[in-house]
Amino acid sequence: MDEIAFKSDTVLSDVHLHAPNQRHLMVRLSGVGQPVFLSQFKLLWNQASQTDSGAEGGNHRAHPAEEEDDVLGDEAQESSPYDVIKIEHTMATPLEDVGKQVWRGALLLADYILSQRDLFRGRTVLELGAGTGLASILAATVAQTVYCTDVGADLLAMCQRNIALNSHLTATGGGVIKVKELDWLKDDLCTDPEVPFSWSEEDISDLYGHTTILLAAEVFYDDDLTDALFKTLCRLAHKLKNASTAILSVEKRLNFTLRHLDVTCEAYDHFRSCLRRLEGLTGGRLRFAVEPVDVSFPQLLVYERIQQLELWKVFVEPVTEPVVSADTAS
Template identity: 65%
Template sequence: HTMDTTLEDVGKQVWRGAFLLADYILNNSYLFKGCTVLELGAGTGLTSIVMATVAETIFCTDVGEDLMNMCERNIIVNKHIYGTAVHESTGSEIKVRELDWLRDELCTDTENPYCWSEEEIAHLYDHTNVLLAADVFYDDNLTDAFFQTIYRILSNLKNPSTIYLSVEKRLNFTLRKMDVTCDAYDHFRLCLADLENISDGKTKFIVEPIKLIFPQFLFYERVEQLELWKIIAEPLISNTKQ
């Protein structure tokens, strides 16, 4: 870690929120057994790798060719951790794919090595029931784009789903307010509230904090600023692929 990290490099570090979410998965593996999972903003791929010890299919997504190359390398060298964890014959499967929150459509350009096939898109919408994101809430515009993206994806899923989000409140002293603030965290909480208040007649969202009372398996400092949130998305009508 460095004292300052540029926005384009944040995904190349493993943040405490990823360790926290991985710890939750390890402590609650029964919740994810055999699931199809979508991780957004996966970065180094740590959380997807841990999830692959119990889930069946994981779509591990981010943007940026350098970052995604690194993520794929991490997944390959750690395959021994999850390769036979789910099924003795085949193991689980992690697919590294591009998911740009600033675009409305999934990338299907075959010149992109991390594009989606039609079969994968169908599998995503037909079978996904868990979504993950670890500590991706540090820029208000990206946070807005994230929530717009998950709303769009959830509107196309056939199954009820649960979203798990980790976040770390980062304190900053601002001259504008002459006080210590958590502006990025405050914006995240506003977006959570907006999501829960959506009444579109399609999906009901239930937002709940998760108590951090589960054991710590991984080596990191579980500071009091770390939080874990669960969003339950219940379709009110039958969703179809668009």
């Protein structure tokens, strides 16, 4: 079980790579026979506010990584259930199963959510490419409804189990998480009741009627998928009744390529070019404004907040027609 066979298309998230082996507990085989591990990610609420720790825990320690090096596991088992988020995940996977691992960008996004709880309070939130569901679960500690979406029945089932494992965290804030299939490569949401994780008409109407925040972590690693994600964002923004904000995390991955004989970050560059294209869209009824987010907010989860981790906001607002006075119009 400790031997992980690496094939050429196998990827392993740094989050799991840097965590010592014995702290992972293999709990079962997934629906497609992959070993599933259970990791406990500590939530470093301010020790001073232990009395109200948990989902509504208050102040935050500034540099947990310096104070805590037991990131996942043994000690966490002795903590209050409100001080850990339990996530089932696989280890090394082929590229098409990357969502079954936890990625650093999800932890950055989770930290942002925890540091901006008032922004999420009472909101309807849609996460795209949610993977194991970690960010959605933390959003639901304050949001009213979180639509946690991805593709693939096995991944969505794993996500659903993670939500059940952490139901005590979301119970306090009363947030509901709905796991749904949302494929960026398809124009429509699946409403076939025979298909697992399909949408009901009520869910779709709630999604379009109330969503104001969209989230996506670490979904910019393949240019075709990045294009599909931006198309999906645009399509959804046009269907939403209200103005919305998309919050996107990305890790700028540097690679040496033989083609360039240099270190490049092509997937990141493509992501940035999609942001520029979105901002440059004119003539429609929506305006898209893009802004980088300062990532110096407190760190409540333990991971390496490396320089290459970025968070971006896309504000989507209706274009307001200039008011034409009667004098000008005539």
